[in-house]
Amino acid sequence: MIPPAFEYTRPADVGEAVRALADAGEEAKVLAGGQSLLPLLRLRLAFPELVVDVGRIPELRGIHEDGDTLAIGALTTHHDVLHDPLVRRHAGLLAAATATVADPAVRHRGTLGGSLAHADPAGDLPAVALALDAELVVTGPGGRRTIPAREFFVDYLQSALAPDELLVEVRIPKTDGWGxxxxxxxxxxxxxxxxxxxxxxxxxxxxxxxxxxxxxxxxxxxxxxxxxxxxxxxxxxxxxxxxxxxxxxxxxxxxxxxxxxxxxxxxxxxxxxxxxxxxxxxxx
Known part of the structure; x- marks a missing residue:
């Protein structure tokens, strides 16, 4: 099917993305890897007036250690999560579950942050985030805030993200020594x-x-x-x-x-x- 008509913008940084979301209010959708949003658009299950494409914001990618925590940029792809040595060493459950997500083509495009923000209970990674006691860092016009995974998923396809907020980072406590x-x-x-x-x-x-x-x-x-x-x-x-x-x-x-x-x-x-x-x- 053909998606409904919408406006499109590709911000260069997080600040520009947040401003676009704030201006559009509840009529905007964020496009990351597109593996969740594009099917909804094609099936006409989503009708945004504006699509905010954050796919080329470099500060949203990457994985690094922060003490006893792994900080993973929301735009980091499933492929990069799966093959990252820090994830394999300190968050093996995340790597194991990510390996089961869809197929290689989807894993090369889909993102960790997009999967969590989509809040589909049938998705593999939201349950993994709960088990890992992950924290999700979001930013909006009022600045940054951190949401525990146990509070992030509100209802079917609904999260605690406000319409003018963007998920920017997923923080995973290291689970060294856990099976x-x-x-x-x-x-x-x-x-x-x-x-x-x-x-x-x-x-x-x-x-x-x-x-x-x-x-x-x-x-x-x-x-x-x-x-x-x-x-x-x-x-x-x-x-x-x-x-x-x-x-x-x-x-x-x-x-x-x-x-x-x-x-x-x-x-x-x-x-x-x-x-x-x-x-x-x-x-x-």
């Missing part, structure tokens, strides 16, 4: 996850001491499986992990669609959580 795994079930290769599970685990010889579980496509936003996280504390073997994973779907509200019923997704959440945690803990 990790991203497990997802999809109907066909390169499609959206029916359900996905992002698992981070710390363990000793006595068992799991801490677990974080992010759930993909189990509600109108990405979710943390809080009940399963609590149940996993102290789990000391595959049977204990399996029992704890039975709590993975508690508090979720999965949708009914062509990919499955809510009950089917709840079943998948339990199964995939068990698999992801066992692998992350080195028990699988």
């Amino acid at each position: 990790f795994h991203y497990e997802k079930f999809q109907r066909v290769a390169q499609s959206w996850a029916v359900v996905g599970v992002a698992a981070l685990v710390r363990r000793t010889d006595r068992g799991i001491t801490e677990a974080r579980i992010g759930l993909t496509n189990m509600g109108s936003t990405p979710l943390r499986a809080a009940a399963a996280e609590r149940a996993l504390s102290g789990a000391d073997g595959p049977r204990a992990v399996a029992r704890a994973a039975e709590a993975a779907a508690e508090g979720t509200r999965p949708a009914q669609d062509l990919s499955g019923s809510p009950e089917y997704r709840e079943h998948l959440a339990r199964v995939l959580t068990r698999r992801a945690v066992l692998t992350a803990a080195g028990m699988g």
Whole structure:
């Protein structure tokens, strides 16, 4: 289909982008890699009066260390995240999940910031950001502010970004020493996850001491499986992990669609959580 008509601007820096967004108000959309926005435009599910193309703002790209945190520019592509040695060393879960995003063509164009700002609960990376306790740095006419990932995702395709704000950086606490795994079930290769599970685990010889579980496509936003996280504390073997994973779907509200019923997704959440945690803990 052909997108509706819109005005287009390509700002040279963040300040110019914010001014364009402020002038347009709620009638503007940000274009980064285009892998989320362009399909919405073509399907006429979005009707912006202005598209603000931030794709050539160099200050929004790159990855660097900041103490115990990795700072990742919002415009950094999935390909660059996946292959960056700092991400592989200090945020392995992010690299593992990014490797499952769509296909190489999409990963070369799509961006970390664009994926998070799109706030699709079926996307892989929002649940990963939750599990990693990421922080998202946004800027607007009033300056910068930092939003914890747990507060960023508000509803289906809705984030805490104001209409005149731009996501500029994603801050990921280093998870050296944690086991990790991203497990997802999809109907066909390169499609959206029916359900996905992002698992981070710390363990000793006595068992799991801490677990974080992010759930993909189990509600109108990405979710943390809080009940399963609590149940996993102290789990000391595959049977204990399996029992704890039975709590993975508690508090979720999965949708009914062509990919499955809510009950089917709840079943998948339990199964995939068990698999992801066992692998992350080195028990699988």
